[in-house]
Amino acid sequence: xxxxxxxxxxxxxxxxxxxxxxxxxxxxxxxxxxxxxxxxxxxxxxxxxxxxxxxxxxxxxxxxxxxxxxxxxxxxxxxxxxxxxxxxxxxxxxxxxxxxxxxxxxxxxxxxxxxxxxxxxxxxxxxxxxxxxxxxxxxxxxxxxxxxxxxxxxxxxxxxxxxxxxxxxxxxxxxxxxxxxxxxxxxxxxxxxxxxxxxxxxxxxxxxxxxxxxxxxxxxxx
Amino acid sequence: xxxxxxxxxxxxxxxxxxxxxxxxxxxxxxxxxxxxxxxxxxxxxxxxxxxxxxxxxxxxxxxxxxxxxxxxxxxxxxxxxxxxxxxxxxxxxxxxxxxxxxxxxxxxxxxxxxxxxxxxxxxxxxxxxxxxxxxxxxxxxxxxxxxxxxxxxxxxxxxxxxxxxxxxxxxxxxxxxxxxxxxxxxxxxxxxxxxxxxxxxxxxxxxxxxxxxxxxxxxxxxxxxxxxxxxxxxxxxxxxxxxxxxxxxxxxxxxxxxxxxxx
Numbered sequence: 001x002x003x004x005x006x007x008x009x010x011x012x013x014x015x016x017x018x019x020x021x022x023x024x025x026x027x028x029x030x031x032x033x034x035x036x037x038x039x040x041x042x043x044x045x046x047x048x049x050x051x052x053x054x055x056x057x058x059x060x061x062x063x064x065x066x067x068x069x070x071x072x073x074x075x076x077x078x079x080x081x082x083x084x085x086x087x088x089x090x091x092x093x094x095x096x097x098x099x100x101x102x103x104x105x106x107x108x109x110x111x112x113x114x115x116x117x118x119x120x121x122x123x124x125x126x127x128x129x130x131x132x133x134x135x136x137x138x139x140x141x142x143x144x145x146x147x148x149x150x151x152x153x154x155x156x157x158x159x160x161x162x163x164x165x166x167x168x169x170x171x172x173x174x175x176x177x178x179x180x181x182x183x184x185x186x187x188x189x190x191x192x193x194x195x196x197x198x199x200x201x202x203x204x205x206x207x208x209x210x211x212x213x214x215x216x217x218x219x220x221x222x
Numbered sequence: 223x224x225x226x227x228x229x230x231x232x233x234x235x236x237x238x239x240x241x242x243x244x245x246x247x248x249x250x251x252x253x254x255x256x257x258x259x260x261x262x263x264x265x266x267x268x269x270x271x272x273x274x275x276x277x278x279x280x281x282x283x284x285x286x287x288x289x290x291x292x293x294x295x296x297x298x299x300x301x302x303x304x305x306x307x308x309x310x311x312x313x314x315x316x317x318x319x320x321x322x323x324x325x326x327x328x329x330x331x332x333x334x335x336x337x338x339x340x341x342x343x344x345x346x347x348x349x350x351x352x353x354x355x356x357x358x359x360x361x362x363x364x365x366x367x368x369x370x371x372x373x374x375x376x377x378x379x380x381x382x383x384x385x386x387x388x389x390x391x392x393x394x395x396x397x398x399x400x401x402x403x404x405x406x407x408x409x410x411x412x413x414x415x416x417x418x419x420x421x422x423x424x425x426x427x428x429x430x431x432x433x434x435x436x437x438x439x440x441x442x443x444x445x446x447x448x449x450x451x452x453x454x455x456x457x458x459x460x461x462x463x464x465x466x467x468x469x470x471x472x473x474x475x476x477x478x479x480x481x482x483x484x485x
Contacts, residue, residue, distance in 0.1 A: 094381070
């Protein structure tokens, strides 16, 4: 199967990686489908990862593509792209956004997060949603059990935190996690992991941080 | 006529999706509406059993989609309620036999002929689920007052949000007021607290549900059971009526007496 300017394909250990070139999405989509139809037998039953460059993809576009592919027996499992919209879309649809799991944090090179723009999430994160961000994350809403937030900086939840949060995921020991109700399934800051104790009494805002290498929660006060 | 298409889903299996579909369909049809139920659980069908129509299947959903029969031929008419139809799933195929766009096409064809289309989604969040929600105007999520079922419901709500479907409504099935009162079962408020979606109905735990589904006679067809009443209320709420929730307090004999005395 010859590569075309719009479509390049290579084999991965556990499937196929298709890299799309630069063009409008409808053009790319139909080029991809033509390519697949020509090699129908080859693609049947395949696991496909799609690299889309900086193409911004909306939920409708990606879910339509996934359904069309699935009608031809092809499983779309990952969409790798540079556009934040595409990454967000892929995460919402439960698709992977990178081919390999990120390497575990290296403690030896902690870098304090500079004051960069935080990721603003104005909704409740439900089970199965994963938010990853290189920087700080502010969530206006709840983090439900089964949802994951992974940030290289701090995480602030204006709501109930009941899922999994990993702040300072790249080793930042100064990262904080604050929530109006801090009751995570599991909390990680840099390389430390803690389970939240059974709460007694009414919920109150709390901040978790590392003190002498130990994860500690204290009342959240300005 | 322009049918409203409703998908009943849950994520977790065994929470009562099929029972809910059968009972809502019967309740809507008893009010004179024309109702078609579609069993979306290809390969593991059982809506036909619960509705007692198993022995009348000639053609199924896959036959209709693949053009081996007309849609009308795959619709089994219920003898007890002439306005109630079932399109059964194929038992010898799998979920890949039908695609989301097939389901949309099929439901569009039904839209002009009936009042309600109820789709019984299979458990899980894979192909069968996506087939079932593709044509839906509204999704009802069935859950039990159990942590695992509520978590799965939350996942499904998240997936529906991702697909930009309108916000789903919740049916809490098999609530045992006695256990809730003792603090051994999640209360309605706990479930709402996590899911934050409109609660359309609460169905109490009721042994007669099992008896009824084994006999292929949906509960709402006859009688006085509490669960049957709850399903009828849900059907009326779907029709836009304002019906208060059943009072499900587990009352002791004395509490009931004092209450009577006060009236």
